[in-house]
Amino acid sequence: MNMKNYLKKSTFPLFESIGVIDGQVQHASWHEKRYVKSFITYFKRPPVKPLLEGIDIPNAYQKGKVKLRISYNENQREWRFSNYAFSPIAHLQLVEHNAINYELKWEDRVLLSELYQKRGDADDVLIVRNGLLTDTSYGNIAFRKNGGWFTPDKPLLEGTARARLLAQGKISSTPISLENYTKFEVFKMINALRDFETDSCYSVANIRPMS
Missing domain, CATH: 3.30.470.10 (Aminotransferase class 4, branched-chain amino acid transferase, N-terminal domain)
Incomplete structure (x- = not known):
């Protein structure tokens, strides 16, 4: 289509x-x-x-x-x-879609919803495109390692909170792949409704591999 x-x-x-x-x-x-x-x-x-x-x-x-x-x-x-009803995003299911395109904030979220249905008993999905981690179905994501926070450099959507945190130097962008994401310690979601400073973070062990 x-x-x-x-x-x-x-x-x-x-x-x-x-x-x-x-x-x-x-x-x-x-x-x-x-x-x-x-x-x-x-x-x-x-x-x-x-x-x-x-x-x-x-x-x-x-x-x-x-x-x-x-x-x-x-x-x-x-x-x-x-x-706004806050929902913790503590467990993520990796799902793959190499052709997904969500570069603008489109009203049509059919494909994102279809991927979200593959979460199983996790809270959300983490979408993999061409071997690289991108976003969850409802926001960007950041990973912590050695005290620093990092976000995938090729997100599906460049979120406003992500852009602001990058500009403020609170996070950095870097390629994060299926091969290296387990080298990070914890993750948290980023979007306009969540407070990056106070939102909880969760172990990368809570990210479930693709079956």
Whole structure:
């Protein structure tokens, strides 16, 4: 299937997921940067309106951690808020797909969902492409070794939290393969709704090999 032709039929082919804490949007500039880049890549022109223009946070979502999802096409945006329920990602199942492409944050997640169904009793899958570890189905990943944090250099999607942590020097990118991932000590997921500083990390022994 030609993904781009398929997505052109979708009302809102692209989206952003943004964290809101106690009524305050988190890391808005990083989401705006990816929004503009994705818009130009997909629609071949820059957006007219900023991503967050005209979006007010309802009173019902002024407390606690909230997920703001903004879906958009070339001319319109729609958004919705939901309370964020944290789920620990402690066990991962390796799955392989050498042709997967998720370079933009597409609304269509059919292939990711199909891979997620292969997790067995793990919490999520960790997708392998051409022998290299990439992402889980819901975020980027980082591994710790000798006190430093490292993230795969060829992710499926360049997440905003990953980009920010790289820019801040808190993580580094490096090739991580099926052959060398066991040399790391622990891992944790990275996405816009998770706090890298406080989120738990888990032993790489919790990453289950492909059968």
